[in-house]
Amino acid sequence: MEKIHKGNGFAVIEKNGEYQITFPKGITGEPAFFPITKELMGKAFKSPDDAYEVMIYAETGFWPDRNTEEEENERVREFVRKFPELLITVPDNQDLFTEEELKELLPLGEKNISEEE
Structure with a gap:
């Protein structure tokens, strides 16, 4: 069974113990889907900054350079x-x-x- 966890500007789809983050991409805003771990799903829902970092990581494989x-x-x-x-x-x-x-x-x-x- 598929479960959708809605965030602010993104969603995480949970299905059979696997997770995908989806968010609009490009000028058309077409949804993009990227596999993530359960831990990354938890991070994405902590704060908007964490969600942004997870989206960048899911798409590029690199964490964004953010200065605290x-x-x-x-x-x-x-x-x-x-x-x-x-x-x-x-x-x-x-x-x-x-x-x-x-x-x-x-x-x-x-x-x-x-x-x-």
Whole structure:
């Protein structure tokens, strides 16, 4: 017996213990069907972002390159460590660091600014 699990912009068809995800593709919006696992079906229904990732993976075999907020913050942190004056010129950057880190980085930033003048 076939069971259809409806999601937002996609559906998963369950039949005889096998799963397919389907969603509209191309300019005509024709439905495309891709085999997935039961685990991927569960992931698809967790959130719209998870559903998007499962659809991309089902179609291409690759997970989309998505930067999490945490990964993005770490990239900014690394950049600001190289240019600590950005802690002074852009004070919001200080929110990314602990007090201990700021005690170390702020004097370096002040030094870099004074050397520029």
